[in-house]
Amino acid sequence: MNYPNDLFYTNDHEWLRIDGTTGTIGVTDHAQGELGDVVYVDIDSSLGDVCAGDTLGTIEAVKTVADILSPVSGKVIEINNALNENPEVVNKDPYGEGWMIKIELSDPAEADKLMKAPEYMALIGE
Amino acid sequence: MKKTAFNDLHKKLGAKMVPFAGYEMPIQYPNGIIHEHHVVRSKVGVFDVTHMGEFIVTGPDALAFVQKVTTNDASKLNFGKVQYSSMCFENGSIVDDLLVYCFGEYFMLVVNASNMEKDFNWLSANTAGFDVKLTDISDEVSLLAVQGPDSVKTLQKLTEIDLSQIEYYNFTEGKMAGLDMIISRTGYTGELGFELYMKCDEATACDIWEQIFASGQDFGIEPVGLGCRDTLRLEKGYCLYGNDIDETTHPLEAGLGWITKFAKGKFNGSEAMQTAKAEGLKRRLVGFLCSEPKFIPRHDYKIFSGETEIGKVTSGNISPILNKGMGMAYLTTGFEKLGTQIEIEARGKRFIAEVAKLPFV
Numbered sequence: 001m002n003y004p005n006d007l008f009y010t011n012d013h014e015w016l017r018i019d020g021t022t023g024t025i026g027v028t029d030h031a032q033g034e035l036g037d038v039v040y041v042d043i044d045s046s047l048g049d050v051c052a053g054d055t056l057g058t059i060e061a062v063k064t065v066a067d068i069l070s071p072v073s074g075k076v077i078e079i080n081n082a083l084n085e086n087p088e089v090v091n092k093d094p095y096g097e098g099w100m101i102k103i104e105l106s107d108p109a110e111a112d113k114l115m116k117a118p119e120y121m122a123l124i125g126e
Numbered sequence: 127m128k129k130t131a132f133n134d135l136h137k138k139l140g141a142k143m144v145p146f147a148g149y150e151m152p153i154q155y156p157n158g159i160i161h162e163h164h165v166v167r168s169k170v171g172v173f174d175v176t177h178m179g180e181f182i183v184t185g186p187d188a189l190a191f192v193q194k195v196t197t198n199d200a201s202k203l204n205f206g207k208v209q210y211s212s213m214c215f216e217n218g219s220i221v222d223d224l225l226v227y228c229f230g231e232y233f234m235l236v237v238n239a240s241n242m243e244k245d246f247n248w249l250s251a252n253t254a255g256f257d258v259k260l261t262d263i264s265d266e267v268s269l270l271a272v273q274g275p276d277s278v279k280t281l282q283k284l285t286e287i288d289l290s291q292i293e294y295y296n297f298t299e300g301k302m303a304g305l306d307m308i309i310s311r312t313g314y315t316g317e318l319g320f321e322l323y324m325k326c327d328e329a330t331a332c333d334i335w336e337q338i339f340a341s342g343q344d345f346g347i348e349p350v351g352l353g354c355r356d357t358l359r360l361e362k363g364y365c366l367y368g369n370d371i372d373e374t375t376h377p378l379e380a381g382l383g384w385i386t387k388f389a390k391g392k393f394n395g396s397e398a399m400q401t402a403k404a405e406g407l408k409r410r411l412v413g414f415l416c417s418e419p420k421f422i423p424r425h426d427y428k429i430f431s432g433e434t435e436i437g438k439v440t441s442g443n444i445s446p447i448l449n450k451g452m453g454m455a456y457l458t459t460g461f462e463k464l465g466t467q468i469e470i471e472a473r474g475k476r477f478i479a480e481v482a483k484l485p486f487v
Contacts, residue, residue: 036142036154036158036159036353037158037159037160037161039160039422039444040419040420040421040422041420042420042421058473060420060421060422060444062158062159062160062353062357062443062444063153063159063353064424065422065424065472091158
């Protein structure tokens with residue numbers, strides 16, 4: 001499994017990539033592996049401002065359903081609509097094509113509270 | 127944690143192993159549940175289902191005993207026949223569902239892994255007055271389910287028995303891949319398929335596995351796990367003990383009237399069920415399909431009609447063939463008609479579904 005060093009990670013297995021003031025959110029390789037085949041990604045298209053910990057949507061996999069929680073606060077600016085047609089990219093490319101949501105960060109310093117790759121890998125026992 | 131003879135093979139194949147009924151079992155292999163589902167529907171897949179329990183009932187009263195403890199009519203069986211049946215407590219609630227194999231003088235009962243101990247104790251408690259002997263052979267038996275349209279072609283190369291002559295819910299004893307085994311035309315997938323009961327050491331069992339895979343290579347044979355076993359059975363509307371039937375349900379409301387034969391005489395639970403039938407069933411197990419996109423029903427989600435709660439989802443998943451949510455649920459009598467619109471509650475929202483004919487596929 002793969003945990004890039006340039007990402008931030010949450011206890012709930014989301015990742016966050018920061019480019020300037022934009023944060024991109026998805027779920028980790030570990031999460032997709034545990035979920036198994038992802039069949040639907042349902043992101044609430046009416047979302048505006050969100051706080052860290054808010055539910056952004058749900059991932060339906062064959063075995064179970066999981067919430068997507070926002071790692072940080074800010075305003076939702078883009079949703080990956082390609083997941084409607086090809087949800088399986090969450091399994092195949094969780095950090096690339098499988099991204100889910102982009103947020104305009106209200107406080108980039110919030111990311112400091114998240115984990116870096118070594119810490120996250122310790123959490124999941126890798 | 128118990129391991130089956132095929133445990134090392136599963137791990138070498140990259141299976142995700144999970145604890146299931148005291149066994150470490152493969153839930154899926156690297157290609158995933160949906161892929162495996164399609165392999166079984168279109169080619170041929172092999173399940174390790176060694177965790178199932180097998181009990182032998184012998185003795186002069188074997189038939190009378192089986193008649194007392196099961197709901198279906200075992201007197202209809204002769205050598206080589208298999209029967210789907212259930213066992214009930216006196217109050218009509220379900221101890222387990224099972225397969226009854228008739229070997230003429232004696233019977234083999236194949237029960238759910240998760241109920242093995244409970245079943246054996248219940249059966250033992252029912253032997254009073256019968257000249258029978260119960261033997262649990264579960265630990266000696268390895269069981270593979272070879273399922274899918276190409277299962278006959280795969281297995282035919284390994285045996286001189288004409289497999290095409292074995293009808294659904296029939297079995298024969300004979301040599302397959304050099305080993306004497308029970309070759310049963312049964313399965314939990316709704317596809318053409320066989321279940322192979324083998325009494326042998328681990329090395330022999332693994333050799334049989336390898337021979338089956340070598341033989342099925344031309345047909346695209348793959349190992350398949352418990353994950354797709356669940357989606358496959360649900361598409362066919364087969365009950366799963368612990369979800370759709372349990373100690374709080376009886377066969378009639380579960381749609382298992384067809385394996386409940388009052389005409390054979392008194393049996394465990396028959397009086398309670400006849401009373402329930404006379405009073406009118408309060409709820410029925412139905413199938414439903416979801417019309418809303420991006421929603422998969424799950425076990426225990428509540429079901430409403432307007433403000434009235436009318437039931438709960440017992441099994442739910444995505445149908446890989448229909449590509450929509452499917453499930454089964456007990457609904458209050460009156461809501462069981464095909465086409466009835468129901469609302470499933472999840473995450474504080476309501477999702478529309480419709481009562482649908484079983485099997486879904």
